[in-house]
Amino acid sequence: MAYKNRVELIPLKFRRIEVGEDVIEILCSLIRRNRLKLKDGDVFAIADKVLAFYEGRIVDYQNMPVSEDAIRLAKRYNLEPGFVQLVLNESEKVFGGVERALLTLTRGILMANAGVDHKNAPPGKAALWPKNPTLLAYKIRVELEKRFGKRLAVIIVDSKVNPLRRGTVGIAIGFSGLVPVIDCRGKKDLFGNSLKITFMNVVDDLAAMAHLLMGETIESTPFVLIRNAPITLTEENYSDEVKISENDCLVLNSLKEYYYCPRTGA
Amino acid sequence: MAYKNRVELIPLKFRRIEVGEDVIEILCSLIRRNRLKLKDGDVFAIADKVLAFYEGRIVDYQNMPVSEDAIRLAKRYNLEPGFVQLVLNESEKVFGGVERALLTLTRGILMANAGVDHKNAPPGKAALWPKNPTLLAYKIRVELEKRFGKRLAVIIVDSKVNPLRRGTVGIAIGFSGLVPVIDCRGKKDLFGNSLKITFMNVVDDLAAMAHLLMGETIESTPFVLIRNAPITLTEENYSDEVKISENDCLVLNSLKEYYYCPRTGA
Missing domain, CATH: 3.90.1660.10 (CofE-like domain)
Known part of the structure; x- marks a missing residue:
């Protein structure tokens, strides 16, 4: 049976890419070769690594x-x-x-x-990394939209480590076409409580999804199509919305302050 | 057309859960009601919040x-x-x-x-949080496997913030049935280079995928079935594999050390 709200991740595999190859052309040819009928709201996740080859970096x-x-x-x-x-x-x-x-x-x-x-x-x-990941994501999105006539989003994915966790997860180092963060402040929860501080980071969740398929070694999966994800498309540039300052950052601000052990009081 | 390697995320919605309700029974009834034919390798992501109601916490x-x-x-x-x-x-x-x-x-x-x-x-x-997320994930997995006769994995998902990023992403606070981290050290990349330090954090990528559908407010999606994910099933308890010490942690260790600005030398 079909699940109306299911999200799909479709990996687009390719051989090793060489310096100077046109990554946009490669992606377009993979879309055609795999007979993907693009839809409004499709998100293309692209590994930062192939963009380094594309830009000669x-x-x-x-x-x-x-x-x-x-x-x-x-x-x-x-x-x-x-x-x-x-x-x-x-x-x-x-x-x-x-x-x-x-x-x-x-x-x-x-x-x-x-x-x-x-x-x-x-x-x-x-x-x-790309010289300007935001601009590159925008350029790729606009080109894909022109060729396929659909409203799309593009995220550029690298991997990073999280504090006290072993191993890499995905992060969106650039993106275009979608609202990256949902501001939940003031929204009501299931009990009618009003949320006070919560934002939801959509682009990094999407990047993690893609990273799982891209892998770290010889997966040869530089592109992942994410379909039916709960995103909001936009023409606005929201690239700074997902970044916060050191002073606003729970991790960085806390680690610069004091260190307190409730068990011992030290 | 069908994409053989595509990963699917199927959200299982439910009404608000009350204290003391049997979350395992609810999940099983949702599986049946949605006529999901479970397969070996299916991963159930469960929001930590409903487990708090289940455990009376x-x-x-x-x-x-x-x-x-x-x-x-x-x-x-x-x-x-x-x-x-x-x-x-x-x-x-x-x-x-x-x-x-x-x-x-x-x-x-x-x-x-x-x-x-x-x-x-x-x-x-x-x-x-659950008193013992690892044990609870194990208990839920074993019960689901017994009822449905398939080899499954369970991850318990909470949301957390990442340094210098706005908004929450998913994290697996407990899991059972899958290898959480892939050790890529010694593996060869596409150019034959041997990887030196890379691990890949599978459970947190999976948690982020689920978190995107679970949302933060009134999504009422405490369960997400993740199908066809590139995971390795196991009966072993790998719950400590995904954690590292403060000394081994790039973020914590670095922030405790010195602070250096290459632009100014300060």
């Missing part, structure tokens, strides 16, 4: 000049100096790190190694 | 004795003292907070307000 970090800072951080966190230099170039802030990873702020997003990644990049090279 | 916080600590924290973070007392009772650690939320460690998970929640609880009362 695949960098040889082994032969680049490095700063004193890069050398120092590389030594401390067991990373290659050239790789660290790339991370510094891509970062607004570096908060510290653990073995083989720095915690950085890049384009307003908290991320391991500023999104600079060896995985599925040619040996000795690293892939960088 | 709905607490009147307005008339409970409170400690000095609770009064102090309530004042500082604009919360009710009884509510804060509940949070302290449920917490292993409190890291600090922002307006109306404390950052806590509870059952090894970093969470706002220790998972204690007013939303969709009777006025003046709050819902607590």
Whole structure:
């Protein structure tokens, strides 16, 4: 039987993509080859990695000049100096790190190694995030809408780690065409209580859904079509709505404050 | 056409649940009423909130004795003292907070307000997490498997905030029947590079998928069936695999260290 409200995730597999290939053309050909009849509200999740190849942001970090800072951080966190230099170039802030990873702020997003990644990049090279993920998501969405005549959304997906959790989950580093966050403040719950502080992060839930199918190794699934998701389409640019400041952030603000153990009072 | 590898999310809606109702019976009746023919590998995502009603963990916080600590924290973070007392009772650690939320460690998970929640609880009362989410997920899975004769997985979903992101995403606070994290270390990527540090967090990606359908207000969707997800079933208890220590945690370890701005050197 059919479930009217079911959400579908359709993985679109492709061979390994090379530098300079036109990712929009590839996606369009996959849509046609798989005979997907697009519908209004379809969301395309795209792995940031293939967009690095598309934009030529695949960098040889082994032969680049490095700063004193890069050398120092590389030594401390067991990373290659050239790789660290790339991370510094891509970062607004570096908060510290653990073995083989720095915690950085890049384009307003908290991320391991500023999104600079060896995985599925040619040996000795690293892939960088799109220069402007919001603009790129917009460009791809508009092109897809033009070709297929439907109202769509696009999210660009990278993977990230969460505090005290092992392993990566998906995050939307750029998006276009949908409202990213639902403001639930003032809405009533099932008991008629009015919600006071809750927002719901739609784009990161969607990114996590896609990430599960994209995988981390040889899944070769750079695109996932998400169909019938409960989203609101928009032409507005809401790219800043999903980011908050350090002072408004529960995690960052709390960890900068004091540390309290209710069991011991220490 | 059918897409062989597509993943499906089927929301199972129900009316508001009351304290003491048998959530397992409700889920089973919904499965039958919706004529879902279960398959091996089906994952049931269950909202933690309905399990609070099931276990009777709905607490009147307005008339409970409170400690000095609770009064102090309530004042500082604009919360009710009884509510804060509940949070302290449920917490292993409190890291600090922002307006109306404390950052806590509870059952090894970093969470706002220790998972204690007013939303969709009777006025003046709050819902607590299951006493033992792992054991409860196991109990529900075994009961479902017995009744339907299929190998299943169960995850218990709450919502949480991520650093520097606005709004909640899903997190699996308990699960049973599936391998929660894929260890990608040593696996080869598309270029033959060997992965060095990557794990993939399957349960939290799944929880985020379900959270999108469960919503935060009056969605009345306490259960989501996730079908055809790329998971590995297991009888083993992997509940600790998805948690890491503060020292191994990129976010917590980094924020306790130093603070470095590559742009200014400060």
